[in-house]
Amino acid sequence: MAEHFDAAIRIGELEDSRLVTTRLCEHRRILCAAPAYLQRHGTPQVPADLAAHNCLGFTGLRSYPEWRLTRDGVTEAVQIRGTLISNDNEALLSAARLGLGIRRRPIGWWAPTLLPATWCRCWSPGGSTRKRAST
Template identity: 40%
Template sequence: MDSRSGEMRVFTRVVESGSFSAAGKAMRLTPSAVSKVISRLEERLGVLLFQRSTRHLAVTAEGRLFYDSCVRILDDIDEAEQGISDDTSTPHGALRINVSIPMGTHYIVPLIPTFTARYPGIRVDLSLTDAVVDLQRENVDVAVRTGPLSDASFRARKLGSTGRAVVAAPSYLDAHGVPQTPEDLVKHRCFNFNFRRSMDEWPFRIDGRTFHFPVRGDVLTNNGATMRQLTLAGLGISRLGLFHIKDDLASGRLVELLPAFNPGDIEDIHVIFSSQRHMTARVRVFIDFLVEMLEPALRA
């Protein structure tokens, strides 16, 4: 087993099976041969990939990072070979997707059954978070994000747009009153985000000009879904994307505040992917799938 791809296959099998003997049995190798491959890898990389004991084999943090990279590389190799050997390449392999929680909950997750039925060879690895994620470091293939794009090393395709609104539940307004001007918000509990891109100011348009007003509150959260739940519970006022509160507004569960001062700030929604020249078939078909399914629903 001299090739690096062969070593990667042995390593990933050990991680997935949990032991040298199980990996060896699956690959028709002796446990000793598997152990030598792992030792050779560790020596070349200069790190421990596993913590070993007489009864337990645990993947180290470095081993986990290496495993994620190996899976990605091996999937690309398999796809490249299949593309050469088949007249038409069937997309397959692991597809790592990162989506904001509201967008994932309302739009992406409901589409996954349709996507996997259409492309059964693709293994979906879906993560939902509103925090800023380094796509390259996290080995993310595709991300869906709302708002301005800040990473020029990735390409993006627009899926649609969404407005934003300041909202509260009727129960909160009954207890604390309805703000009549943006200045009134200083007397109210306003929710905000706790990650680094967030601002504690909200934009409002007054006499044709946009001003940013500071807001305060004693509750911060890292995602819009939690903020929506807190707002529905009557705990305060929030500023949220219309794409995931439109049903709440239509039903009266939430009420838009200060609509005359809404600056009409529209945020674009993009699917983001690597700027590298080569795009795997699984990434390409997923992007096309999102455009097909979401563009009609995300028109501002």
């Protein structure tokens, strides 16, 4: 190839409209927590309920500390707060598994073997808040 070019894979909306983009896939996320956390603090039913929860924040996304949640075609932006923020997904995963808070994670990103069988999906797009997640 005679021309040099740069390529990048990004998650989220691209601010620089001069760049040429191709959507590779949809990047949907769900909110999950350990059953022990939900037993102590309750299960959020609507996005506004997250104000009363310990949300584990991932600083690796430009959108932090905002979580945009969509269900049934309606999107709400929620400013989250919590006692742990990190740019390390493994640290946040460990904290969530220990029942320290609610974690937002991509659907299908983590292998089922990394999560306990009782991992609870506490809020997800278009779905019930009472489902047990298998991933």
